[in-house]
Amino acid sequence: xxxxxxxxxxxxxxxxxxRFFLEEGPVSSYFGENVLDTAKMKDYLSEKAYCAVIDxxxxxxxxxxxxxxxIADGIRKWAMEKGATxxxxxxxPLTGSTAEKHEAFVTFKDGKAMERFxxxxxxxxxxxxxxxxxxxxxxxxEARGYSAWDxxxxxxxxxxxLCIPSVFVSYNGEALDMKVPNLRSLxxxxxxxxxxxxxxxxNVSGVSVNLGLEQEYFLVDEALYNARPDLxxxxxxxxxxxxxxxxxxxxxxxxxxPSRVSAFMKDFETEAYKLGIQLETRHNEVAPNQFECAPxxxxxxxxxxxxMLLMIVxxxxxxxxxxxxxxxEKPFDGVNGSGKHCNWSMTTDTGVxxxxxxxxxxxxxxxxSFFVSVMKGVRNHDYLxxxxxANLNNSYRLGGNEAPPAVMSIFAGSTLTAVLDSFLKMQDxxxxxxxxxxxxxxxxxxxxxxxxxxxxxxxxFAFTGNRFEFRxxxxxxxxxxxxxxxxxxxxESLNEFHSCVREREARGESLRxxxxxxxxxxxxxxxxxxxxxxxxxxxxxxxxxxxxLRAVRNVPDAYNVYKEEATRRLFTSLGxxxxxxxxxxxxxxxxxxxxxxxxxxxxxxxxCKNHVIPAAVSYENVLIRNVNGMKEVFGEEYKDLCxxxxxxxRKVSSFVNRLSDDIESLVDCRRKAxxxxxxxxxxxxxxxxxxxxxxxIRYCADHLxxxxxxxxxxxxxxxxxxxx
Numbered sequence: 001x002x003x004x005x006x007x008x009x010x011x012x013x014x015x016x017x018x019r020f021f022l023e024e025g026p027v028s029s030y031f032g033e034n035v036l037d038t039a040k041m042k043d044y045l046s047e048k049a050y051c052a053v054i055d056x057x058x059x060x061x062x063x064x065x066x067x068x069x070x071i072a073d074g075i076r077k078w079a080m081e082k083g084a085t086x087x088x089x090x091x092x093p094l095t096g097s098t099a100e101k102h103e104a105f106v107t108f109k110d111g112k113a114m115e116r117f118x119x120x121x122x123x124x125x126x127x128x129x130x131x132x133x134x135x136x137x138x139x140x141x142e143a144r145g146y147s148a149w150d151x152x153x154x155x156x157x158x159x160x161x162l163c164i165p166s167v168f169v170s171y172n173g174e175a176l177d178m179k180v181p182n183l184r185s186l187x188x189x190x191x192x193x194x195x196x197x198x199x200x201x202x203n204v205s206g207v208s209v210n211l212g213l214e215q216e217y218f219l220v221d222e223a224l225y226n227a228r229p230d231l232x233x234x235x236x237x238x239x240x241x242x243x244x245x246x247x248x249x250x251x252x253x254x255x256x257x258p259s260r261v262s263a264f265m266k267d268f269e270t271e272a273y274k275l276g277i278q279l280e281t282r283h284n285e286v287a288p289n290q291f292e293c294a295p296x297x298x299x300x301x302x303x304x305x306x307x308m309l310l311m312i313v314x315x316x317x318x319x320x321x322x323x324x325x326x327x328x329e330k331p332f333d334g335v336n337g338s339g340k341h342c343n344w345s346m347t348t349d350t351g352v353x354x355x356x357x358x359x360x361x362x363x364x365x366x367x368x369s370f371f372v373s374v375m376k377g378v379r380n381h382d383y384l385x386x387x388x389x390a391n392l393n394n395s396y397r398l399g400g401n402e403a404p405p406a407v408m409s410i411f412a413g414s415t416l417t418a419v420l421d422s423f424l425k426m427q428d429x430x431x432x433x434x435x436x437x438x439x440x441x442x443x444x445x446x447x448x449x450x451x452x453x454x455x456x457x458x459x460x461f462a463f464t465g466n467r468f469e470f471r472x473x474x475x476x477x478x479x480x481x482x483x484x485x486x487x488x489x490x491x492e493s494l495n496e497f498h499s500c501v502r503e504r505e506a507r508g509e510s511l512r513x514x515x516x517x518x519x520x521x522x523x524x525x526x527x528x529x530x531x532x533x534x535x536x537x538x539x540x541x542x543x544x545x546x547x548x549l550r551a552v553r554n555v556p557d558a559y560n561v562y563k564e565e566a567t568r569r570l571f572t573s574l575g576x577x578x579x580x581x582x583x584x585x586x587x588x589x590x591x592x593x594x595x596x597x598x599x600x601x602x603x604x605x606x607x608c609k610n611h612v613i614p615a616a617v618s619y620e621n622v623l624i625r626n627v628n629g630m631k632e633v634f635g636e637e638y639k640d641l642c643x644x645x646x647x648x649x650r651k652v653s654s655f656v657n658r659l660s661d662d663i664e665s666l667v668d669c670r671r672k673a674x675x676x677x678x679x680x681x682x683x684x685x686x687x688x689x690x691x692x693x694x695x696x697i698r699y700c701a702d703h704l705x706x707x708x709x710x711x712x713x714x715x716x717x718x719x720x721x722x723x724x
Contacts, residue, residue, distance in 0.1 A: 044074030068119025135584025337397030338475035377493035458535030
């Protein structure tokens with residue numbers, strides 16, 4: 001076997017199960033110990049300073065800077081008790097990952113060292129960070145960027161550093177991160193939802209969004225990972241023939257967790273618990289070496305911040321176990337990709353889940369009001385919502401192997417669908433449909449049970465009893481890229497719902513009749529987005545087209561939705577994004593798409609030139625020596641005796657020649673695309689011509705992998721990456 005691959009396999013075989021993060025006692029004894037929540041702050045702040053923090057966290061008020069020095073010093077004291085020597089503003093730039101710049105608490109005066117943390121450093125920093133993508137919001141001569149503490153997300157200590165969750169904005173205050181638009185969208189949604197909720201309960205004064213993020217991921221042995229340049233540089237395998245056994249037996253799904261993996265899970269859970277992450281679930285996923293973890297619901301800001309933190313923790317802990325966590329949406333061809341299912345719901349400050357069906361007619365009228373508002377928001381902006389999760393990584397995943405299709409639809413389940421249909425037709429609901437005595441839909445709403453709603457794994461946006469599950473979000477993504485869009489479209493729809501009700505009341509209708517009529521109107525307006533069948537079927541894609549639902553067939557094409565008037569009006573009217581910020585995101589999305597595909601194109605060319613072709617040529621030489629030896633021994637008889645060897649030699653030579661030509665073609669395609677000054681046009685060329693050239697290269701490389709002697713193949717194969 002090739003020395004490079006054999007060394008990786010030998011090293012992988014030496015990696016054994018171990019535990020590195022063991023804690024005495026139950027989880028409750030150490031849960032949240034590395035997080036400074038508001039309860040702990042009481043011990044480090046005066047009453048006035050503490051109240052200032054509480055007002056900022058719970059009421060959304062700006063932090064009173066008069067108390068900033070005291071708050072910062074209290075936070076420093078707590079952090080140093082936890083072993084922290086540095087602090088950082090942890091923010092979420094438009095790259096989709098997190099960013100941090102560490103500063104020491106220590107300062108020096110007259111040659112003496114002392115620890116200090118000013119309020120100004122807590123509240124605001126200038127990390128510069130000018131190299132992050134900005135889509136033209138930052139010129140080289142206006143490169144200042146500011147990070148500012150987000151008090152709604154608690155500070156914590158990780159690896160001896162106080163981490164301060166922050167936003168990141170330009171010198172002029174434009175959003176340069178994923179968090180600011182999300183916070184703005186939450187304000188817009190709360191304002192709109194409160195108006196509708198008060199139609200049913202005048203005591204409601206606030207509505208928050210809850211989010212539960214299920215995180216899927218692959219694990220690969222560190223030695224095998226490092227022996228695959230494509231995994232190291234791209235996060236996915238750009239070549240690789242499928243293994244004879246992959247997921248077809250479905251024996252990995254929910255199976256017994258391998259011991260080494262279980263040790264890793266327990267360790268990262270221990271560290272996550274210390275950081276206040278409420279992990280509850282772990283299990284094997286469908287593909288081999290694919291797993292999932294899931295926390296309890298929390299408010300959307302905390303949920304996203306903790307998910308980004310969890311990804312960091314998992315990667316750090318994996319190093320101890322000689323494992324690599326792969327968050328890429330489609331690291332291996334032919335098996336399931338990974339998603340980050342977003343379970344999204346709305347809750348009032350009175351404790352009511354607005355998407356939870358109730359046991360009384362009034363509660364269900366409220367539920368239906370919010371349900372149909374979500375329906376209409378998704379129907380109005382179905383293409384925008386699908387585009388919010390569209391990127392290069394996710395484009396490899398969507399549409400197959402249990403991933404959602406690339407066209408938006410809502411699944412409600414048979415019971416709720418029957419309720420909506422009967423409500424629309426103003427008919428009684430039959431015993432069979434309701435599971436209860438016949439009830440008059442016009443006057444009352446029947447009791448709806450959450451468990452009457454089934455699941456549909458082919459639906460990108462499914463109602464699952466008391467929440468919507470947005471299944472299309474990719475596993476490596478910052479979920480804020482999707483939630484700010486979802487929050488915005490629902491806010492717009494709720495504003496419309498409230499206006500419709502008030503207009504009908506002004507014409508003399510009772511509140512109840514006005515609400516019922518508006519619900520029916522929204523059902524009619526949104527029917528096209530509802531689909532209960534198989535989202536993978538060709539029939540559905542054809543039907544979706546007839547309904548006017550656009551599929552994301554090409555990612556750069558999809559980004560053009562940010563140029564459409566409806567999108568721009570949505571964000572600007574709600575104050576979520578300005579015109580300049582919308583344009584910036586359009587530019588950044590295309591730029592990131594191009595850069596990622598540039599890397600993949602370079603890597604596939606490098607691997608094939610420096611690994612695949614040399615291995616194939618080595619095998620050609622083996623075959624040639626064999627054929628020549630047979631000719632020397634058997635004379636002309638060798639032609640019959642070496643028929644298989646000669647035919648294999650022809651195949652290998654043919655694929656090597658095709659591969660070499662395709663690599664040159666790829667270089668030409670890249671050169672042509674790179675010469676295009678318009679980034680959106682460049683992205684389109686990469687998504688068509690460059691990707692097609694890469695597809696041809698992979699076809700040849702994967703066929704050579706199946707022909708070339710296994711002893712000569714230099715790269716770990718799928719059977720080793722997925723099953724060792």
